Amino acid sequence: MTTDPGPALQLTGITKRFGAFVANDRIDLGIAWGEVHALLGENGAGKTTLMRIVTGLYQPDEGTMRLDGEPVTFRRPEQALRAGIGMVHQHFTLVPTLTELENLTMAPAFLPWANGRSAARRKAAEVERATGLRIEPDRLVADAAVGERQRLEIVKLLSRGARLLIFDEPSAALSPGEWDELAKLMRRLAGEGHAVVLISHKLSEVFAVADRWTVLRGGAVAGTGDIAGTTPAELVALMVGESLAPRRERTPATPGGPALVIEGLTVARDSGATALDEVGLEVRAGEIVGIAGVAGSGQSELVEAVLGIRPVAGGTIEIGGRRLERRTPEGFYAAGGALIPEDRHHVAVIGGMSLGENINLRALRHAPLARRGRIDIGAARVRARRLIEEYEVRATGEHQPMARLSGGNQQKAVLARELSTDPSLVIAVQPVRGLDVRATEFVYRRLTEHRDRGGAVLLISMDLDEVLALSDRIAVLAHGRVRGVLDAADATRAGIGSLMTSSEVTA
Incomplete structure (x- = not known):
């Protein structure tokens, strides 16, 4: 951190209400130039x-709010950007169907776009030289890794002159x-004089990169x-208001019969290139198998193939000893599958529906909710309330709109919906992304x-620590092929990392 960097942003008494709910309660916060400030x-x-x-x-x-000591008021994001404040959101604000250059030229700083592609390309090269960050101008954003x-x-x-950059859970998918x-x-x-705000739930990252910290609890x-001058345990206690109980030691797995068997699975990407090349994988009842691999190694295509939403060029998929003949989501769920998707906001929940409706989505066709082709509203309400309590979802009630819940409570509701059906196989993709x-x-x-309880879990995560902590066995996926399957008790970060970059299949 630079010496005496001076004030960048100063918030004094910031309060924000949504009806009777106070989201921010008289918050004072100071961010300095030349520092990385963690917001926890x-x-x-x-x-x-x-x-x-x-x-x-x-x-x-x-x-x-004061920026460089001067009072500021922003009525829309463009005003904050002009003042030099920018935010890298957890869910990116790019247009996937445009190229990287076209996404950049949507910013006013790239006015040369109006004079032709060559002028815009020269501007992109200037930004690359100034920032040290390389882009692929002609690549579609949809084809770029996270x-x-x-x-x-x-x-x-x-490129738009941001001096204060806010990173919201930036490592969630890295x-x-x-x-x-x-x-x-x-x-x-930070060393060049920028101010950086890091929002993260991973304390290892905070201690690796941040200079100062501020903890919010209950909006204050x-x-x-x-x-x-602090420790991870002290920050956890400030965040939750108490010390978390030590994580209970996991008992050894007692695997049973195969819950998921994949043999010779070959799948193509949207571009036509091979995403999975004759992949074989087995997940047994009573075990958690983690998939380790860098982003873009075929994880998404594997999930989509098992779920039945991506065509399969070759190979077989069995759930519970039965081959999936109906390659549809309905067939996947009917075979005993359940899914905790990576994209909680757009895939896992329906924000415009209530919490109770979201929790009951998977049970609406079955007794006791379905009676003679009609939904029993009373039974649905009772079931929703029971699961809200059982899964500790913090909400005003089952009628609260799903979109108004925090990310953690939304994920608890997804768990309640998927696990309450007692599935034989759960596919969990980045299940704690962005959670506290x-x-x-x-x-x-x-x-x-x-x-x-005897269920099988296929865990897919970019967080290697998470894979090591939860898995009984770990399959390493790289370049569309399984490079090795390791017992988690014997696996090391170095060993997994070597397989992740390997080009040879390990027996």
């Missing part, structure tokens, strides 16, 4: 609301190597200080309990 707190603590105020998406009901899309978002903001590169970039930006500031420490522990515990 549980899901629903008010972090995102506060940053939406800073970036002009929301306006505060009370309080003031880390490459994030890089494009950063280039887009820096491989360990991609996170290391992003961490170096954050430190370099619970504490602030220097990273060097308490919600993460809850998801881990529920998946382990499902395994202990």
